Amino acid sequence: MLTIKNLNKSYGRNQVLQNLNLHIEPGEVYGLIGANGAGKTTTINIICNLLNADSGDITINNQPISAATKRIIGVAPQENLLYKTLSCEENLQFFGDIYGLNRQTRQQRIRETLLAVNLLDKAKHPVETLSGGMQRRLNIAVALVHQPQLVILDEPTTGLDIESRYEVWELIRQLKNQGITVLLTTHLLDEAERLCQRIGIMKNGQILAEGSLAELRTLIPAQEIVLMQTEFEAQAIARAEKYGFTHRRYGNDLAFWLPEPLELKEIIARFEGIAIDSIARQPVRLENIYLELMHHN
Numbered sequence: 001m002l003t004i005k006n007l008n009k010s011y012g013r014n015q016v017l018q019n020l021n022l023h024i025e026p027g028e029v030y031g032l033i034g035a036n037g038a039g040k041t042t043t044i045n046i047i048c049n050l051l052n053a054d055s056g057d058i059t060i061n062n063q064p065i066s067a068a069t070k071r072i073i074g075v076a077p078q079e080n081l082l083y084k085t086l087s088c089e090e091n092l093q094f095f096g097d098i099y100g101l102n103r104q105t106r107q108q109r110i111r112e113t114l115l116a117v118n119l120l121d122k123a124k125h126p127v128e129t130l131s132g133g134m135q136r137r138l139n140i141a142v143a144l145v146h147q148p149q150l151v152i153l154d155e156p157t158t159g160l161d162i163e164s165r166y167e168v169w170e171l172i173r174q175l176k177n178q179g180i181t182v183l184l185t186t187h188l189l190d191e192a193e194r195l196c197q198r199i200g201i202m203k204n205g206q207i208l209a210e211g212s213l214a215e216l217r218t219l220i221p222a223q224e225i226v227l228m229q230t231e232f233e234a235q236a237i238a239r240a241e242k243y244g245f246t247h248r249r250y251g252n253d254l255a256f257w258l259p260e261p262l263e264l265k266e267i268i269a270r271f272e273g274i275a276i277d278s279i280a281r282q283p284v285r286l287e288n289i290y291l292e293l294m295h296h297n
Contacts, residue, residue, distance in 0.1 A: 001026040001150055001181045002047070007056030009042055009205075016042045017205040020056070024198075026149075029172065029182040031192035033290065034202030040185045042205075044152055047183075048075055060150060071099065074143030078155040080135050081142055084128040088119055088138055091127060092145050099146035109145050117141045117171055133164025137171060150181045157191060169195060189286045199286065201293050208293045217284045220292055221246070222257030225284055226267055229253060229277040236274050243270055250291070 007020040017039045024030045032040055045051035047058060049065045060069045082091055089110055096106040114120040117137040127135060136156060143151055153172065157165040172195050175182055186192055192199050193213055200210040209219055226245075230236050233254055237247050245256040258267075264281060 001028070001061060002183065003057075003059045004043070004047075005057045007043070007046065007058065008054045009039075009046065009051070010054055015205060017046075017053070017056075020205060020207065022200060022207060022210075024150075024181060024183060026181055027176065027179045028198065029176050029184060029196050031196035031199040032183060032185045032202060033187070033189065033192055033199060033286075035294065038202040039205040040202060041154070044075070044154060044183075044185070047152065048073060071146065072149045074146065074148035074151045076140045076143040076151070076153050076156060078158060080139040082127045082135060082139060085126055087124050087126055088114060088130075088141075089123040091138065092141060095142045096145045101146060106145075109147065113141045113145045116144065116174065118167070131164065133160055133167050136160060136164065136168055140168070140171060144175075148180070150183065151175060152183045152185075154185050155187065156184070157186070157188060165191075189290060193286045201290060203294060209289075213286060216286065216289050219289055220257065220284055221259060222284055222288075224258045224261045225282050225288060226256045226258060227253040227278075227280045227282065228256065228271075229279075230274060231277070232274050236271060236276075239271055239274060248288075248292075250288070255288075 002024040004020055004022040007017050008015070009017040020039070020043065034040055042051065046053050047065065049067065049070055058065045060072060063069055083094070086094070092110040092113060093106060096109060101109060111120065114123055117140060119134060119138060119141065122130060122134065127138065130138065140153065140156065157168050160168065169191070172182060172184070184192070184196060198210060198212055199216060200207045202208070209216060227250065228236060229252065236254060240247055240256045245258060248255045248257070268276070268279065
């Protein structure tokens with residue numbers, strides 16, 4: 001569906017994209033994660049033909065990006081692209097007209113799209129009367145009204161409460177079930193874990209690593225992670241090194257990478273004689289992989 005080859009973009013001496021390569025399969029939900037300034041927004045603007053690259057190629061359905069490919073892309077930016085005094089229906093009429101939908105098709109697509117985002121009963125309501133979650137779903141509806149094949153969702157759940165976030169997640173799952181290709185950018189790593197078939201981790205305008213969560217887990221030599229809190233960290237680290245456990249710090253927790261899973265009682269036995277305030281096991285998470293690539297790569 002989407003292929004990016006050797007994409008470069010600079011602003012003066014600041015090189016934002018450096019030989020960026022990316023491929024997204026049709027019907028895939030692909031997560032693009034990275035710190036602010038990694039190049040995600042620049043990449044999106046080039047895909048949408050809003051910004052010219054210095055060099056490199058982008059194709060969508062094997063077509064070079066152009067005015068024509070804009071028709072098969074839908075974009076929901078991080079900031080809601082909505083007119084708050086207009087109703088949901090009127091917003092979709094406006095954007096449907098921009099995409100060149102004729103009146104009959106536009107009315108049909110407005111109804112179908114509002115139904116898809118569970119806002120059909122709010123069709124006549126002004127946007128300013130909707131909750132934050134409803135507005136975010138309507139923002140996604142704007143990206144869907146012209147039946148695009150590729151939908152780009154830029155931080156779709158930022159600032160939402162947990163219930164609204166779940167509603168948007170369910171909508172994204174529905175898009176996947178309909179065979180729509182989704183490029184999702186997010187700072188919420190659990191969001192990428194839950195929704196994406198593959199994830200690309202971006203830093204300094206490059207993809208450092210990509211793959212399914214299972215594939216990304218192979219980047220860390222650990223089968224499991226133990227989180228510990230103790231006043232005797234130096235002794236705990238020395239003991240862990242004796243058993244070949246790599247240590248890291250995640251917030252207030254001291255973490256140890258276990259090369260193979262162990263029962264909790266076995267782990268505690270390895271630290272016998274060291275007073276432990278708390279200890280917990282967890283699987284290798286995307287958060288652990290991300291932090292490792294960001295700070296140790």
